[in-house]
Amino acid sequence: MEISMDIELQDIPGQLVLALEPVSDFGGNILSVLHQRDKKTPSGRIPVQLVFELEEKRLDRVVERLKERGVKVVRIGKERLKESMVVLLIGHIVHSDVRDTIDSIDRTGFAEVVGLSVSMPGVAKKSSASVTLSAIGKKELEEALQILKRTVNKKGILIITPI
């Protein structure tokens, strides 16, 4: 999982290494470090923004270790579903079990339907919907799209995807 974290360091040498070590020690992969020496906090500390990949269950131990070392953890952001896309559906969307269509994505574990907007002009007429898919990565998003395509093709629904 990708985690972003805002921390604050004391303004003395060696603090940055002190803050990064626990992430590596627990198998994390550091993606970005923004060390803003010129932007001190009112209490004279230096703000640092970290982004790293780490197994979710190890996060508490990393935070604990940082605190032991005198690093102040200000904010932790977990962004599980990073990638998203909008697709359109045209056809008998609701009457062909829209719940099942959504479930086909949600049950993957790596992708979810996070937005759905349906226009239904009349009972017998075809409806149109925009569906927002989110997934944990680009590859997973593409896989979710393929699953959705297969699901709606079976139901005779037209799917329109972004170029």
Next chain:
Amino acid sequence: MRIKTGIKTVRISIIGFGNVGGGVAEVIRRKREEIARRYGLNIKIVGIADLRGISVDENGLSEEAIMGLRRGDKKLEKRADMTSVDLIKEVEHEVMVEVTPTNIEDGEPGLTHIITALESGKHVVTSNKGPLAVEYKKLMERAAKREKELRFEATVGGAMPIISLVRKNLAGNGILSITGILNGTCNYILTRMAEEGLPYEHVLKEAQEIGIAEADPSKDVEGIDTAVKLVILANSVFDMNATYKDVEVTGIAEITPDALKLADDAGYVIKLIGEVDREGCLKVTPRLVPQDDPLNVGGTMNVATIKTDLAGDITVIGKGAGPIEAASAILSDIISIYR
């Protein structure tokens, strides 16, 4: 620009004298002086033929005669002794311009016309998609064997240069894919539906009334026309040996005003997009195009984005249909044979 001093006479025949054939005669008349001055060419029309008959003058048909045929106050002669094929074979000329209607089933009569011309030693310039979609490889091999040119810029994107752009101007680049709107009728319908919130059937009728859609619009709205153009691009740019059957095709008849509205809410427009890439994927489907993408052009315009390995993305936009626009591509093909 190099100014040519000597003048070379190029005799041509126009096979098929409908809108495009008439357009070719018109641009040659309009541009006569300029073509002579800039390219050193004197283009003479020595024969015209279509289903109604034939008109031949080995010294060149006069402008009045051609104008008369265009206006309809003079008619092509029905001649028992000469068919269009005989004209191509027997009347001496250098370039045969094949502009009969497209037939994607077997490519005829264009296919026979083109083969006859190449076999009797004429260059061929065509706007007819049928023969190229059906027998691309065979025709190219025949042209190469006879050391004759077979040019077809007008088949894809009308006036919009794409085939010569890729082959000449982008020479040295690897072409990764070509993606675009290659049918002005579909673009017009989708643009109007989005702008006015009108249903498909309504806008189609309107397009038919103003002559943008044909009485039988199926070739356009079902994506067949776009698919045939993709086949030509696949074969000419990506060196494939594809036919219409290799293209996955979905048309625009199911698109609803609601869908266009939902697309707009999400920052997209819906366009009928043709895509071909060097992995062999050939697809015509309605797609979501981001509103700020260069492919988002409205009305009857055509557009194509060419993805290349060196030059990055190149996008061309132009008029996809119309007799003068198609004639523009045909004229530049004729001139380029002699440059």
